[in-house]
Amino acid sequence: MSNDLHDAARAGPSQRGAEAGVAIGTAVFALVIIGGSIKAGIGWGDEGPKAGFFPFYVGIAILIASAVNFFHGLAGPRGERFADWGQLRQVLSIVVPTAVYVAVMPWIGIYVSSALLIAFFMKRLGDYGWPLIGSIAVGMPLGTFMVFERWFLVPLPKGPVEYWLGF
Amino acid sequence: MEELTNLFHGFAVALQPFNIGVMLLGIVLGVLIGVLPGLGGANGVAILLPLTFSMSPTSAIIMLSCIYWGALFGGAITSILFNIPGEPWSVATTFDGHPMAQQGKAGEALTAAFTSSFVGALFAVIMITLVAPLVAAFALKFGPAEQFSVYFLAFCSFVGMSKEPPFKTIAAMFIGFALAAVGLDQVTGQLRLTFGSETLLTGFDFLIAVIGLFGIGEILLSIEEGLQFKGGKAGINAKVVWQTWKELPRYWMTSLRSCVIGCWMGISPAGATPASFMSYGIAKRISKRGFNFGKGEIEGVVAPETAAHAAGTAALLPMLSLGVPGSPTAAVLLGGLLIWGLQPGPLLFIEQKEFVWGLIASMYLGNIFGLLVVLTCVPLFAAILRIPFSIIAPVILVICAIGAYTVHNSTFDVVMMLVFGVLGYILKKCDYPLAPMVLAIVLGDKAEENFRQSLLASQGSLGIFWSNGLVGSIMALGLFALFWPLIQDGLARFRAARTVS
Numbered sequence: 313m314s315n316d317l318h319d320a321a322r323a324g325p326s327q328r329g330a331e332a333g334v335a336i337g338t339a340v341f342a343l344v345i346i347g348g349s350i351k352a353g354i355g356w357g358d359e360g361p362k363a364g365f366f367p368f369y370v371g372i373a374i375l376i377a378s379a380v381n382f383f384h385g386l387a388g389p390r391g392e393r394f395a396d397w398g399q400l401r402q403v404l405s406i407v408v409p410t411a412v413y414v415a416v417m418p419w420i421g422i423y424v425s426s427a428l429l430i431a432f433f434m435k436r437l438g439d440y441g442w443p444l445i446g447s448i449a450v451g452m453p454l455g456t457f458m459v460f461e462r463w464f465l466v467p468l469p470k471g472p473v474e475y476w477l478g479f
Numbered sequence: 480m481e482e483l484t485n486l487f488h489g490f491a492v493a494l495q496p497f498n499i500g501v502m503l504l505g506i507v508l509g510v511l512i513g514v515l516p517g518l519g520g521a522n523g524v525a526i527l528l529p530l531t532f533s534m535s536p537t538s539a540i541i542m543l544s545c546i547y548w549g550a551l552f553g554g555a556i557t558s559i560l561f562n563i564p565g566e567p568w569s570v571a572t573t574f575d576g577h578p579m580a581q582q583g584k585a586g587e588a589l590t591a592a593f594t595s596s597f598v599g600a601l602f603a604v605i606m607i608t609l610v611a612p613l614v615a616a617f618a619l620k621f622g623p624a625e626q627f628s629v630y631f632l633a634f635c636s637f638v639g640m641s642k643e644p645p646f647k648t649i650a651a652m653f654i655g656f657a658l659a660a661v662g663l664d665q666v667t668g669q670l671r672l673t674f675g676s677e678t679l680l681t682g683f684d685f686l687i688a689v690i691g692l693f694g695i696g697e698i699l700l701s702i703e704e705g706l707q708f709k710g711g712k713a714g715i716n717a718k719v720v721w722q723t724w725k726e727l728p729r730y731w732m733t734s735l736r737s738c739v740i741g742c743w744m745g746i747s748p749a750g751a752t753p754a755s756f757m758s759y760g761i762a763k764r765i766s767k768r769g770f771n772f773g774k775g776e777i778e779g780v781v782a783p784e785t786a787a788h789a790a791g792t793a794a795l796l797p798m799l800s801l802g803v804p805g806s807p808t809a810a811v812l813l814g815g816l817l818i819w820g821l822q823p824g825p826l827l828f829i830e831q832k833e834f835v836w837g838l839i840a841s842m843y844l845g846n847i848f849g850l851l852v853v854l855t856c857v858p859l860f861a862a863i864l865r866i867p868f869s870i871i872a873p874v875i876l877v878i879c880a881i882g883a884y885t886v887h888n889s890t891f892d893v894v895m896m897l898v899f900g901v902l903g904y905i906l907k908k909c910d911y912p913l914a915p916m917v918l919a920i921v922l923g924d925k926a927e928e929n930f931r932q933s934l935l936a937s938q939g940s941l942g943i944f945w946s947n948g949l950v951g952s953i954m955a956l957g958l959f960a961l962f963w964p965l966i967q968d969g970l971a972r973f974r975a976a977r978t979v980s
Contacts, residue, residue: 327909334909338650345657345672352664352671360935363664363671366927370656377650384644385909394908399703406702407901410695410876414897418890422881430873438869452874456881464530466885 324396331385339378345371409433421471423453482612489836492537493844501534501542502841506849507856509549514557514860518875520550520791521807521917522694525686526882528815536819537834541841543815544795547808548600548845551751551791552853555592555784556860560585568751568787571759575772575779582775586719589857594727595734595781597850599789602738603745604842607796611839615800615825623932624943626802628953630926631944632960633803637915639963640753647911655916658683659923666931678891685814685920686886687895689807692913694879695900698872700907720854723777730781733762737782741789745805746797751790758786792842799835800825803922807914810921 349364349371356362395403413429431449434440460466461479470479492498512523524543531539554569559576572592579588621629638648661672662682673679727734737758744754762782763772772779794805795812802824804810816823827835853860883896903913937943945951959966 330905331909334905334911335650338654341654341657345660348672348674352669356939357667359667361931361939363667363669366930367657367660367672370653370660374650374653374657377646377653380646381644381650384646395703402702403699403904406699406872406876407897410897413876414880414890414893417880417884417893422884426877426880429877430870433873434869436869437872438867440869448870448874452877456877460881460885464533466529467888468881468884469890 323393324400325394326390327392327394328385328388328390330394331388332382335378335382335385338374339382342371342374342378345374405436409436417469419471421474422468423457424471424473426453426456482608485612485832485836486608486840488833489838489840490844492833492837493541493840498538498541498837498841499844501538502545502845502848503852505542505545506549506552506845506852509546509551509849510553510556510853510856510860511549511863512546513550513553514863515871515875518878519693519697519808520547521811522690522692522879522882523550524808524811524815525689526694526878528686528811528818529882529885531815532818536816536821536831537837539815539819540812540834540838541845543812544838544841545845545849547791547812548842548849549852550808551600551788552593552596552849553860554787555596556589556853556857557864559588559592559780560861561864568755568791569783570752571755571783571787572780574759574783575774575776578773578775579777579780584775586716587723587777588780590720590723590854591727591777591780592784593850593853594724595737595784596788597846598734599738599741599785599787600792600842600846603742603789603792603796604839604846606742606793607799607842608839611796611800612828614796615828618801618825619829621825623929623936624946625950625953627926627929627933628944628950628957629801629803630922630929632953632957633797633922634915634919634926635957635961637912637918639960641912641915642753643910643912645964647909648915651906651911651913652915652919655919656923656926658688659685659920660927665924665928681887683895683920684886684892685917686811687883687892688899688920689811689917690879690883691896691899692903692906692917693807694875694882695897696903696907696913698875699900699904701868702872726777727781730778733766733778733782734785736761736765737785738789741786741791742793744786745790745793751787751794751806754790755783755787759783792846795842798823799827799838802925804918807917810918814921 345367349368352364352367353362354364354368356365409429409432413425417425427449430452431445434445434448456468460468493502508527509520509523512518512520518526524546527546528543531542534542551568554564555572555576558564558569558572559580562573562577564570564573576588576592579585618625618629634652637652638645641648657672659682661679662670663680664671670680740758740761741751741754744757745751759772759779759782762778763769766772766776766778768776768778791806791808794809796805798804798809798813802813802822804813813823821827821831821834879896880893883893884890886892906913933943934940937946943950944954
């Protein structure tokens with residue numbers, strides 16, 4: 313029973329499947345590039361090769377390489393894991409909050425969203441006390457503000473909080 | 480001795496107080512970048528590039544190249560103390576460096592690593608000083624066909640020399656070319672591959688790709704491996720340094736060999752990582768104490784560190800003289816040149832003397848400063864590594880996001896950064912090399928332009944790439960590099976057949 317549980321934790325998508333999947337992905341990308349190139353013209357124009365000439369052959373090359381990689385991937389060793397589910401969950405626990413962070417950045421600005429991201433990670437992954445979380449989550453964006461907006465005069469996206477503070 | 484005069488002018492430029500300041504800042508930032516997971520030479524430079532837009536190009540390149548030297552130094556710290564290579568080229572340093580630290584000889588290992596790095600870099604800089612002007616003068620005669628053949632050689636060497644499967648290298652590289660092609664066509668001014676999207680008009684910026692692929696991708700890989708730092712104490716003092724220095728000259732042969740390997744691998748775009756492995760392997764085979772390699776042999780630290788630093792430095796030679804970067808970080812620096820309005824390539828040596836020689840002089844000074852900084856501040860940098868990952872990771876994510884935003888002041892770029900990051904994670908897990916992809920994004924437009932101009936001159940005949948001895952031999956060299964694994968295989972089989980009969 314405990315053995316089953318252990319196996320379940322170790323389970324995950326196979327390396328072969330992942331390799332094949334990536335090869336299919338690159339092939340689709342190649343088809344998009346080829347399609348776009350044909351639309352731009354792959355022939356010979358007044359000024360020599362048309363705009364789509366070069367990317368067209370680039371697309372063909374990706375397509376050929378994808379095919380080789382696809383069959384190579386399928387012929388790979390059986391039973392090898394791409395990663396186990398636990399690891400993938402770890403990875404997603406970074407990707408999902410970062411995606412939210414990136415998505416809200418245009419609305420609330422980079423400073424507030426960064427503070428929230430840091431606080432979230434510290435609470436979730438490290439379970440620190442609020443005083444420490446607060447000091448780093450506020451301190452880091454504040455330092456960034458000084459370096460970028462004050463010293464190097466590079467403006468970063470701001471949201472309602474910054475406008476309310478008068479920046 | 481015109482070069483020598485130029486070099487002295489360069490020192491005058493590099494020794495201006497402001498430039499010394501940015502040099503030190505660059506070194507410290509570079510070591511930090513080298514020590515922290517998820518921030519490497521390439522994306523560290525990419526993130527800090529926008530901060531240099533307001534500086535003069537010379538100060539800017541001094542700062543950025545010093546970040547690069549610092550990162551090369553910093554990679555050794557994590558490898559030796561924590562058995563975690565901060566950079567791929569310091570993987571080979573862990574083999575003997577970490578056992579030494581476990582035996583309580585961390586100080587010796589670190590001193591040996593830093594000193595070897597310095598020696599390797601110095602060798603490569605001297606080589607650059609002597610050879611780069613000659614290569615540049617030679618390359619001035621290059622037409623589009625020759626220029627394309629140099630790119631061809633660079634990309635073929637990638638396929639032939641990387642340890643990843645060749646078709647994966649090809650796929651990664653051509654995806655880079657395709658991404659570079661998106662947007663405005665440089666030759667005809669026509670839009671292509673934008674699929675009606677306005678955000679794609681300007682194409683994909685390689686800086687975003689670098690920050691995503693190397694920065695975010697690396698963090699995802701680290702979190703998956705369940706990162707934890709458990710390291711030895713970093714005790715380093717003047718006595719240990721002095722004793723190690725007395726011991727090091729014994730390994731002059733290993734050093735010299737590693738310098739040559741490093742320079743060779745750095746100029747051809749194989750880069751620092753294979754150079755360090757190759758140098759380690761050869762040292763292990765030749766050394767009298769080779770049996771003890773992997774158990775804490777100081778020679779096993781000297782060999783890979785010398786080669787890695789020599790290769791990292793030598794990678795700037797083709798970037799400066801031909802406009803073909805030898806490593807991803809050199810590619811980012813090359814992108815920086817374009818942004819500052821400088822045309823990389825042989826003309827730099829004529830039109831931007833102050834810039835080129837200031838940079839070369841700063842390589843000498845930067846590496847001396849670097850050695851001093853790392854020798855004195857190791858405990859400080861090691862302490863940074865003890866900060867838990869749950870604090871470091873979000874801070875690095877935020878730094879990457881800021882870096883991506885400041886490239887074009889666009890939040891869409893931050894989204895693209897995350898997309899590249901997830902792609903980088905998946906591709907890395909499936910053994911696709913990322914360096915050729917980045918190089919292709921940077922060089923794609925130039926390579927295409929030269930290719931099309933050549934074809935235009937020849938009315939569409941590929942024969943132009945074999946039309947004279949020079950272009951023909953570079954192309955032949957490229958094909959040789961491309962099929963090198965097959966040639967090697969054939970030779971091995973031939974030899975095996977002979978010994979059997």
